[in-house]
Amino acid sequence: GAAPEGLPAQDVRAALAASLAPMGVVVSVKPLAASAPAAPAREDEPGEPFVYTLRGPDRLGLIASITGVMAAHGVNIVGLAATTSETPEGKVDRVALVFQVALPQGADLPALRQALGGCASSMGMEGSLQHRDIFEAMHRISPL
Amino acid sequence: MLTEREVLSTVEMLKGEHLDVRTVTLGVSLFDCQAESTSALCARIDAKIRRLAEHLVPACDEIGAKYGIEVVNKRISVSPIAVACAGQDADGMVAVAKTLDRAARDVGVDFLGGFSALVEKGMAEGDRALLDALPEALAETGRVCASVNVASSKAGINMDAVARMGRVIKAAAERTAASGGMGCAKLVVFANIPQDVPFMAGAYLGVGEPGAVINVGVSGPGVVKRALERAVERAARRGEPFSLSEASEVIKRTAYKVTRVGEIIGREVASRLGVPFGVADLSLAPTPTVGDSVGEIFKVLGLSDIGAPGSTAALAMLNDAVKKGGAFASSHVGGLSGAFIPVSEDLDIARAAESGVLTLHKLEAMTAVCSVGLDMVPVPGDTPAETLSAIIADEMAIGVINSKTTAVRVIPVPGKAAGERVSFGGLLGESVIMPVPAGSGAGFIGFGGRIPAPLHSLKN
Numbered sequence: 001g002a003a004p005e006g007l008p009a010q011d012v013r014a015a016l017a018a019s020l021a022p023m024g025v026v027v028s029v030k031p032l033a034a035s036a037p038a039a040p041a042r043e044d045e046p047g048e049p050f051v052y053t054l055r056g057p058d059r060l061g062l063i064a065s066i067t068g069v070m071a072a073h074g075v076n077i078v079g080l081a082a083t084t085s086e087t088p089e090g091k092v093d094r095v096a097l098v099f100q101v102a103l104p105q106g107a108d109l110p111a112l113r114q115a116l117g118g119c120a121s122s123m124g125m126e127g128s129l130q131h132r133d134i135f136e137a138m139h140r141i142s143p144l
Numbered sequence: 145m146l147t148e149r150e151v152l153s154t155v156e157m158l159k160g161e162h163l164d165v166r167t168v169t170l171g172v173s174l175f176d177c178q179a180e181s182t183s184a185l186c187a188r189i190d191a192k193i194r195r196l197a198e199h200l201v202p203a204c205d206e207i208g209a210k211y212g213i214e215v216v217n218k219r220i221s222v223s224p225i226a227v228a229c230a231g232q233d234a235d236g237m238v239a240v241a242k243t244l245d246r247a248a249r250d251v252g253v254d255f256l257g258g259f260s261a262l263v264e265k266g267m268a269e270g271d272r273a274l275l276d277a278l279p280e281a282l283a284e285t286g287r288v289c290a291s292v293n294v295a296s297s298k299a300g301i302n303m304d305a306v307a308r309m310g311r312v313i314k315a316a317a318e319r320t321a322a323s324g325g326m327g328c329a330k331l332v333v334f335a336n337i338p339q340d341v342p343f344m345a346g347a348y349l350g351v352g353e354p355g356a357v358i359n360v361g362v363s364g365p366g367v368v369k370r371a372l373e374r375a376v377e378r379a380a381r382r383g384e385p386f387s388l389s390e391a392s393e394v395i396k397r398t399a400y401k402v403t404r405v406g407e408i409i410g411r412e413v414a415s416r417l418g419v420p421f422g423v424a425d426l427s428l429a430p431t432p433t434v435g436d437s438v439g440e441i442f443k444v445l446g447l448s449d450i451g452a453p454g455s456t457a458a459l460a461m462l463n464d465a466v467k468k469g470g471a472f473a474s475s476h477v478g479g480l481s482g483a484f485i486p487v488s489e490d491l492d493i494a495r496a497a498e499s500g501v502l503t504l505h506k507l508e509a510m511t512a513v514c515s516v517g518l519d520m521v522p523v524p525g526d527t528p529a530e531t532l533s534a535i536i537a538d539e540m541a542i543g544v545i546n547s548k549t550t551a552v553r554v555i556p557v558p559g560k561a562a563g564e565r566v567s568f569g570g571l572l573g574e575s576v577i578m579p580v581p582a583g584s585g586a587g588f589i590g591f592g593g594r595i596p597a598p599l600h601s602l603k604n
Contacts, residue, residue, distance in 0.1 A: 051151055053152065053155050055155070082148075083152065098148040098152065100146065128158075128159070128212050131212075133408060134211040134405070135146050135151055137408045139146070139154070139401070144408055
């Protein structure tokens with residue numbers, strides 16, 4: 001709750017205690033830090049659905065390397081699709097890998113991004129980790 | 145089930161087509177900051193902005209990273225200062241402007257809008273003080289944006305205020321001559337100003353808005369352009385027809401996707417900060433970057449340049465299709481919500497102005513069918529105040545008669561003539577100085593008074 005400006009916490013507590021004690025209610029009053037954020041981040045809940053895309057020139061070992069990083073961070077892969085493009089001569093040159101993943105509870109998102117980013121650039125690829133809701137929001141007409 | 149095509153098209157929009165959230169703007173009401181003294185007022189304003197905006201930038205960055213979408217700008221809009229600080233004189237208003245500037249800098253936002261007055265029917269004391277303070281406030285601060293609403297469809301046009309604003313703009317330009325008259329780039333004169341615009345320089349938090357609110361503006365002219373190009377190519381490849389009916393559909397569907405980005409980010413930032421979500425402004429807002437241009441869309445639509453014959457019709461279609469797609473995408477659409485045509489802020493529009501294809505006459509016509517007005521238009525430094533006022537009066541008339549928002553953000557660049565160049569830097573861009581039409585309306589402006597509200601405003 002919000003107390004009138006300038007009213008000390010102990011006065012609030014005393015007033016509440018006086019009314020509520022007869023009902024057997026114990027009162028405690030603590031000032032909220034003015035900067036407390038309103039809602040916790042959702043990424044740490046179990047199995048938050050993310051999508052990881054990896055795009056660039058095709059080469060051996062892409063999937064093996066990137067899934068190794070994912071496994072090391074406890075990321076569960078629930079779907080994988082690959083799209084390739086070809087040169088006019090019919091040789092596969094570029095690939096786009098789309099991983100649908102679930103992040104473990106308490107995942108360290110910045111660390112995961114850094115690890116994935118390092119692996120991607122070491123292979124000459126461009127990667128992007130995004131919560132799945134953004135794709136659903138853009139391509140579906142169901143409510144957010 | 146998400147298809148990989150959907151995922152990859154989104155990624156391409158974000159990485160290759162300049163899709164981003166152009167601004168998340170936190171509105172902060174300052175009506176409860178009134179105090180006996182200027183210093184107490186400024187202290188309350190400062191404390192309130194810091195308290196409410198403390199987590200704005202980190203929340204936007206974190207939520208942006210979660211979805212892989214950059215929130216390019218975080219901004220603040222406040223209650224119209226002429227009203228919120230009505231007891232202040234001009235010096236007090238300047239002090240308030242400096243307070244706003246400092247608070248904006250310290251919480252990490254690049255612009256703060258709301259140093260504003262609403263004078264469509266007449267001026268009150270606070271309005272006069274703010275107008276007196278404007279040139280100095282704009283010269284002495286870097287992040288504060290100002291707006292003055294001089295007309296509305298309900299009230300008509302306050303021609304005294306229109307006359308005054310021509311002089312204010314000249315004074316603001318003179319005081320910021322060293323930066324090319326940059327003070328004027330932070331000042332907009334409006335008809336029918338919306339009270340929830342997230343974009344600068346016209347953002348302010350209106351009366352009737354909640355104590356704090358999040359409004360969001362996305363941007364995707366590059367996405368719309370690429371979608372049109374792909375549709376044209378695909379139709380050609382398959383031997384299918386591609387007419388303006390199809391073009392309008394493509395724009396509408398693309399606008400839906402672009403606006404959804406703003407909706408999801410805006411709602412989550414609002415929730416994280418514990419404030420209500422206000423509106424998504426679905427405008428196509430360009431930046432001076434290749435591929436992020438509204439002007440380029442005109443080329444795909446078959447015009448040689450923006451400003452060529454056909455531009456008004458093309459813009460009408462674009463503006464309308466954007467509104468239709470965006471309206472379906474968001475729970476609450478507001479702000480300006482259309483297509484912007486700012487001359488210096490769009491590489492292609494600036495180029496069309498330089499080549500002479502785009503003139504002030506054509507820009508004026510186009511403002512009748514888009515959601516802004518004459519925006520970021522550099523004109524010769526010796527343009528008389530009365531001419532600036534007459535240009536404003538014309539724009540206001542378009543807005544008032546057509547029940548839409550129009551505005552003027554014009555910069556008379558001191559010491560420069562038509563054909564020379566000016567650069568404002570950053571997002572404000574650069575451009576050639578555009579010639580002003582010949583002839584004078586000084587006598588007309590000299591009459592002053594009020595142009596009455598149009599007949600169609602009698603809706604009671």
